[in-house]
Amino acid sequence: MKKKVIWITGASSGIGKCLALKFAKEGWIVVASARRKELLEELNKENNAICSFPLDVTNVDDCKNTFNKILNKFEEIEISFFCTGMHDPSSEKKFNLEKIKEITEVNYFGTLNCINAVYNYYLKRESGQISIVSSVAGYRGLPAAGAYCASKSALSSFAESLYFEMKKKNVRVSLVSPGFIKTPMTDQNDFPMPMIKTPEFAANEIYNGLIKKNSFEIHFPKSFTFIMKILKILPNSIYFKLVGKGMSKMKY
Numbered sequence: 001m002k003k004k005v006i007w008i009t010g011a012s013s014g015i016g017k018c019l020a021l022k023f024a025k026e027g028w029i030v031v032a033s034a035r036r037k038e039l040l041e042e043l044n045k046e047n048n049a050i051c052s053f054p055l056d057v058t059n060v061d062d063c064k065n066t067f068n069k070i071l072n073k074f075e076e077i078e079i080s081f082f083c084t085g086m087h088d089p090s091s092e093k094k095f096n097l098e099k100i101k102e103i104t105e106v107n108y109f110g111t112l113n114c115i116n117a118v119y120n121y122y123l124k125r126e127s128g129q130i131s132i133v134s135s136v137a138g139y140r141g142l143p144a145a146g147a148y149c150a151s152k153s154a155l156s157s158f159a160e161s162l163y164f165e166m167k168k169k170n171v172r173v174s175l176v177s178p179g180f181i182k183t184p185m186t187d188q189n190d191f192p193m194p195m196i197k198t199p200e201f202a203a204n205e206i207y208n209g210l211i212k213k214n215s216f217e218i219h220f221p222k223s224f225t226f227i228m229k230i231l232k233i234l235p236n237s238i239y240f241k242l243v244g245k246g247m248s249k250m251k252y
């Protein structure tokens, strides 16, 4: 039987890298994209079912051309998994317009550039899945994370809209909302991260969510995302009081 293909962006480290290894181990062909070519080549050495297609998601033409090359080589792409993201906690303590633009350019528009590249392909194919990695940080505005939260909030809303559009064409759209996962991104944080999990844990949860289940949102760890979901529906007055109190306890 022909092996199925998944395209993963943000595959050079953290969650995307672990997911690439997980899918390859499960017998898939994995097309791995990110800017750092050498890291993608190391992944290929670890498992030759992982193929390197370097890409900068902020470049709309690069996204289109890379996807066309992938399509030429593999013909059918079952899942497109958009995991690229950046966070810069040190820049979030004070309003910094340039950084906000940079983070939005990668997290939001970078993902939209990838969706743009695959959009017509999935409309025509009338099957398959587009999966978008957002965050529980997109549920509400968290302290000292405005640029990151806003970019993820925009992404989550966009994914919901895309869901309706793609459903008509039998294409599944899923949204991935992780809690804290230990990766180079969270290694920058200087505060205790509750219920933090390994990227291998994240990869297993995502694999099961993409392959074995059919819900729109794949969120984990449930013990943490449950709390974030409660914060999401709280009235503003209670939300601001609760989070403000938590912050002052942490002396943040």
Ligand SMILES: NC(=O)c1ccc[n+]([C@@H]2O[C@H](COP(=O)([O-])OP(=O)(O)OC[C@H]3O[C@@H](n4cnc5c(N)ncnc54)[C@H](OP(=O)(O)O)[C@@H]3O)[C@@H](O)[C@H]2O)c1
Pocket: 009, 010, 011, 012, 013, 014, 015, 016, 033, 034, 035, 036, 037, 039, 055, 056, 057, 058, 083, 084, 085, 086, 106, 110, 133, 134, 135, 136, 177, 178, 179, 180, 181, 182, 183, 184, 185, 186
């Ligand atoms: N870790 C967490 O706790 C957590 C929680 C919620 C959501 N998330 C989300 O999960 C995703 C993966 O994050 P992570 O924690 O695994 O972080 P990470 O290890 O820093 O991975 C980020 C990935 O994005 C790629 N990337 C960044 N800018 C890019 C660009 N312009 N073009 C192409 N690729 C680019 C990086 O590769 P190159 O530098 O090689 O390009 C890297 O592969 C992100 O969307 C993040 O927001 C993470």
